Amino acid sequence: MKAFNAPSTSLGQLDADATAGLIAAAADIALVLDEGGAIRDLAFSSEELAREFDAHEGWLGRPWADTVAKDSRPKVEAMLDQAPARDAPRWRHVNQLSARGTSIPLLCSVAPIGSQGRRVVFGRDLRPVSQLQQRLVEVQQSMERDYSRLRQAETRYRLLFQMSVDPVLILDAESQRIMEANPSAQRLFGRTARRMPGRVLADVFAPEDRAAVQALLATVRSAGRADDVRARLAEGAQDVLVSASTFRQEGGLLFLVRFTVVGDAGQALMLPEAKTKLLKVVEVVPDAFVVTDSAARILTANAAFLDMAQVTSEEQARGEPLDRWLGRQGVEVEVLLSNLRSRGSVRLYASTLRGELGGQSEVEISAVSVMNGGQPCFGFAIRDIGPRLRPPVRAQEGATRSVEQLTELIGRVPLKDLVREATDAIERLCIEAALELTGDNRASAAEMLGLSRQSLYVKLRRYGLGDLGADEGQD
Structure with a gap:
């Protein structure tokens, strides 16, 4: 410890009051002990801290070791028994007891004062540091829980990726180079599977089909979706249907490209011709038709619904809640969903459909619930009945x-x-x-x-x- 060079001249003749003020300002809690270790006087740096020890007057005349927690008494006795240190004072963690019996952590050091064996205890309140440490521990635990959830989610999606029966590739959106290929894709590409990572996607297709695949990726990147493209692989000359979607990871955009192998007879694994015609009819039928997920968010809608809702493209409706246009928001659609979940279908439900430009139509709704991939989805047939007189309601x-x-x-x-x-x-x-x-x-x-x-x-x-x-x- 480096002391003052000339304290008698630099500090002047300090009286007892000035010395007490310096000691009180140097610590949060200051105790003056006699040669036997009993407390003769004490000071606090703030009224708030003094209120924490609201019965501190009872400490006067008691040994300091009697006012601390049981686990801190050996530390206090060791600090009082040691000879006056010439080096820097040693700081020890002491739990000081308040009047309510709670322990308040202090960082304490003992220094001799005067020639009568008296000593001064300097105590610093450690509660702010403890609170910061506790917050740090809580933040670390929260981060560990988040990392654990992320690892679990990554494991689940990695397992799904590996177990998918469809060939799937993951591409970098900027370079369109293949980053990963699942086992189904490796089996599809056979001997060239080991060379897949780092290869440009267009190179795996026949030259005449590469432009169509490039157009597919460009459309998906700009519009979010595009129709499947039929192409032929460069090696093996096998025909496949190519579909793509985008997702973000670590701030970068990636493509997820899926292949559907075309059958040996030259027909793709698509719906039968009769079902295809049915879908075409639904698309152009004058009544609106909408398919939603279990949360009533639109998956697809035909042209009649887009006209009634006054939106220009299906992209503007896809993903939006149906009650944005249908009925009173949060009420009628919820009633419809409740009946669909309990009964499976609803017939001739009267409501209104609001357009984006302020138009409004009286409509009649029939709906049905179906399972798709283990998850329910709902189909709504919506008919404009504004020009038609409604049948009289049968009164009770x-x-x-x-x-x-x-x-x-x-x-x-x-x-x-x-x-x-x-x-x-x-x-x-x-x-x-x-x-x-x-x-x-x-x-x-x-x-x-x-x-x-x-x-x-x-x-x-x-x-x-x-x-x-x-x-x-x-x-």
């Missing part, structure tokens, strides 16, 4: 009697009373219809009617519809 018996009673009141009561009674009858019919459409889901019915749930409950109570006890208890 009580509602029919109310209409007849209103007719009998004409001429007996004022018109405003008749209007009020008719409004109540219509309101009841609308509520009953909404409850029926939503399968008695009152939250969805309230949203469909543009009411709050509380307002719906008031009207249900007014008309005596349903049992309100359970629902009101939940609110």
